[in-house]
Amino acid sequence: MITIESFKRFNLIDLLLIILTAGLWFCLTSFITHVASPNMSYIFSLFIAAFLMSFTVNLVRKAGSATLFYLIGGIFTYLINDLGALRSTKLIALLFAGIVFETIFLILKLELKNIPLDIILGSALSAATIPITTGLLLSSTVSYSWLFELLNLSLLSFFIGVIGSVASFILWYNLRTTKIIMKYEYSRH
């Protein structure tokens, strides 16, 4: 069942928040790609992306916020080789990941002990689609011949997505009653 209440217009403050988190993603990922090896930078960049995306969704709670975050982040990190692709390929892969997240977020409304499983599962699956989409966009033949490796990478991304989204939920849970978050929540109404 699609949750209609998630379809709301974005305020200026929502957009500013998404731009701010995407900017943070850009800063952190540029730093990591400079200091870490390609493997490590992939893991950490994806963790940061999943963490910040889940945090944004927890805060904004509107359909489209994840896709917007991925797209703005994708534009900011257009020329940074953090997730295995650059330019339009990266944007398309992130757009697809965003769509996967939105679909799960809208359809699967599931909570377990206050943990939003829809956001966690959405983040994990959207992270898992990134290497597959990137691989298929770059070369379907090469992807097919490296099928097992691609599957491994996808599974790895899934776990990173889970860690990122759970960590961001814990942070949000502890910050949700702070003055700044409350002010943001009520300034939107």
Next chain:
Amino acid sequence: MKNNNEQQMYQACFIMIALSLAGVLFLSHTSYHLTGITGNVILEENIDKSSSLQLSKRNSLNQTFGIVLNNITREQALHALLQGEADLEQMINDNFSVLLIKDTLLLAKRSFIGVNISGQSPALKFIKLIIQQEKDSAQKKYFESLLQTAEKTPVYELRQLNYPDVLRLTQQISLKKNQAYKLRDMLSLIDDKEKSYAVDSINTSEALPLIAEAKKAFAEERYDDAEAKIDSADILLDKASTEHTRVAELLLFSKNFFQRNWLKLIAILIILLILFYPLIKIIRNKYAQHKLDRLRAEVESLSVLMKKTQQEYFISKHISETTYHLRMEQYWRRLARIKHAIPVLEAIIADPKDTNAISRKKQEQQGALEVKIPK
């Protein structure tokens, strides 16, 4: 103190993180298989299980026939031939040129059929036996074709019975097949690279003839030659790209800072404006509030001063009429200015969205007396 529900929530979160972390560590563990972050879930031994199973079946068949040459059984040689046929078929399906492969396979077949020292082909008997026993029609067809090859081969083209040679030739086919697929991808990649460089106005003219030669060599099944040409073309493209970047950077540095970064500067300015707009608003409100407080205090002090002046003139008669009027005029002028400024500052401070505040303000402005019209 956290309640029970919260504790359970944290426990669930940490379990999820721990499990995922274990998964990440397992998948990105590089020291054992040296495959990087890709390749630790489906390991080579898993893939090889099915092939080892097939091999054990074949070994039992060998025991049935009991024919071994240089440690290679006839069954192994036949299996290698079938693999060669499969490779050939795959290449035909993928539109590769297969003249060389066909020739190599024919040689392998002839080595398999072969003639021994007595001038007889022991494999023919074996093939006929298999044709009789085989139930799979496709397999049966293949063995019949093998029989036909044996019958059609002229005497001067017959080869010595040599199973190791069959294995060597079929392995050569397999290697050529892999090389062909790899080269096809490499050609496609180098083509894409050349096109993208050409779009970026990089001079690729030196690499173009090499790419064309590589394509020709690939079409003519000269795979080693094609690989060498692709490598050379790649080096030339990289050189051209480096040169282009160098020239572009030189051009860039020849411009001044604003010319170089006007787009970034505008973007930063817009972002700063967006980010600082709420801050500017807050600062303006604070400043207005501060000024309002100051003016209100001034109004109070003016009224005290006016009272004092009136007392000095009317009661104690310490000042003259001219001094009194001069002072009072100054006070009134200042008061009038302040009363003009106060509503403007109040409007700045008030939130335009706060409709209650606006209506309250309107009521305040109505004054003390309200005229009610009788019905």
